[in-house]
Amino acid sequence: MKSNFNDKQIIILEVAETLFAEKGFEGTSIRNIAKEAKINIAMVSYYFGSKEKLLESLILYRTSDLKIQLDNLIIEDLEPIEKINKLIELYINRINCNKGIYRILHFEFTSKKGDSNLQAFSELKKGNLKSLESIIIEGQTKGIFRKDVIIPLITPTILGTFFHFHMNKTFFQNLLNLNTEDLYNNYIKTNLTLHIQQTIKALLIYES
Numbered sequence: 644m645k646s647n648f649n650d651k652q653i654i655i656l657e658v659a660e661t662l663f664a665e666k667g668f669e670g671t672s673i674r675n676i677a678k679e680a681k682i683n684i685a686m687v688s689y690y691f692g693s694k695e696k697l698l699e700s701l702i703l704y705r706t707s708d709l710k711i712q713l714d715n716l717i718i719e720d721l722e723p724i725e726k727i728n729k730l731i732e733l734y735i736n737r738i739n740c741n742k743g744i745y746r747i748l749h750f751e752f753t754s755k756k757g758d759s760n761l762q763a764f765s766e767l768k769k770g771n772l773k774s775l776e777s778i779i780i781e782g783q784t785k786g787i788f789r790k791d792v793i794i795p796l797i798t799p800t801i802l803g804t805f806f807h808f809h810m811n812k813t814f815f816q817n818l819l820n821l822n823t824e825d826l827y828n829n830y831i832k833t834n835l836t837l838h839i840q841q842t843i844k845a846l847l848i849y850e851s
Contacts, residue, residue, distance in 0.1 A: 648704060652690050655680050656701050664743040668698065699763040705744040706767055709737060713774040723782030728840045730778065734801055735836050739828065772798065788847045797843060804839050
């Protein structure tokens with residue numbers, strides 16, 4: 644949980660997140676982080692060891708409560724499609740509120756061999772997939788969801804839609820008259836989330 648980190652560590656993590664998002668993981672050094680955080684470079688090494696370990700700690704700091712939320716969602720007294728809709732809301736809200744870490748993870752590491760060595764990221768993805776599988780299997784058992792769903796492709800469908808929208812922010816702001824940050828973020832929370840929910844539902848539910 645976030646409380647496992649002390650105040651100094653949290654300052655380092657949040658500075659690192661900003662720099663990683665702006666300059667890239669490879670383009671950011673421990674020295675850059677120490678300078679921006681206004682602390683001794685030895686302190687960063689003392690708390691985190693390497694830059695890779697610092698990134699793993701950052702992942703834990705930003706996502707430690709996600710597993711609890713997903714575990715709670717699975718046991719809620721809801722129909723499987725309602726659970727899927729809530730899972731999508733959770734994902735989109737989480738990513739939109741923590742753009743820095745998710746931008747780092749999905750654009751810095753997905754195409755690099757370093758990803759396979761980033762244990763925390765790998766465990767996060769496995770845990771999320773397991774939660775999704777649990778809900779979809781429940782829906783299949785009840786005869787609601789199709790049996791031929793390719794479950795590992797559901798998450799990229801959700802995240803890919805969000806990231807395409809976000810990476811083309813200016814284009815969509817002009818196209819949809821989303822002239823303020825509030826309008827933009829509200830559109831993501833409502834229209835974009837609903838669109839993704841409808842897309843996933845169309846993939847999961849038998850045609851009537």
